[in-house]
Amino acid sequence: MATxxxxxxxxxxxxxxxxxxxxxxxxxxxxxxxxxxxxxxxYLNFFSGWATEDTWALKLQNEGIGxxxxxxxxxxxxxxxxxxxxxxxxxxEIRDKRxxxxxxxxxxxxxxxxxxxxxxxxxxxxxxxxxxxxVLIKYTSIYDEPFEIGMRF
Numbered sequence: 001m002a003t004x005x006x007x008x009x010x011x012x013x014x015x016x017x018x019x020x021x022x023x024x025x026x027x028x029x030x031x032x033x034x035x036x037x038x039x040x041x042x043y044l045n046f047f048s049g050w051a052t053e054d055t056w057a058l059k060l061q062n063e064g065i066g067x068x069x070x071x072x073x074x075x076x077x078x079x080x081x082x083x084x085x086x087x088x089x090x091x092x093e094i095r096d097k098r099x100x101x102x103x104x105x106x107x108x109x110x111x112x113x114x115x116x117x118x119x120x121x122x123x124x125x126x127x128x129x130x131x132x133x134x135v136l137i138k139y140t141s142i143y144d145e146p147f148e149i150g151m152r153f
Contacts, residue, residue: 037143040066042112044139046151055099056123058135058153061115068110068139068147073103076134085119092131097121104137 003011043064051057062068074081075088082088085101100120104110123129136150 037141037145040143041141041145042066042068042110042139042147044068044110044137044147044149046118046135046149048151048153050125051117051120054122054124056121056125057117058119058151059115060110060118060137062110062112065112066141067112069142070104070106070108070110070137070139071146072106072136072138074134074136074138076136077132088133092133094121094131097123110139 041064042062045061045063047059047061049057073083075083075085077088077091080091082091084103085098086095089095089098089101098120099122100117102116102118118135131153134150134152136148138146138148140146
């Protein structure tokens, strides 16, 4: 039995609508995946300033929504790279100025809204000194998206 022209048009329209529905569904899945990644994205940020009259502090905060997974920490002074504060402060000959410091663990999570005093040094706000120390932290989101943050003081 032969199909009429109107039946062929109807069948073609059904196929087009079905293909469009599949395309829209794939597009929606893509948007949902992107939203999920953004909804847990970490954002580490440094803040520095005078914590008291005679102590300067370098703070590290996760201002993002999700945890940051610390992958590496590099502390560089005069071209030499170190992984913890004791070594770099010794190299810069300022270990005696340290009031407090924290070394971050590799593959350790740094939760959202967490803030730490990463380094605290004795000093004089009237005589600000740049020590030439560079800090570079590489981290990922829980989806393994790589990020990094750096600072020099």
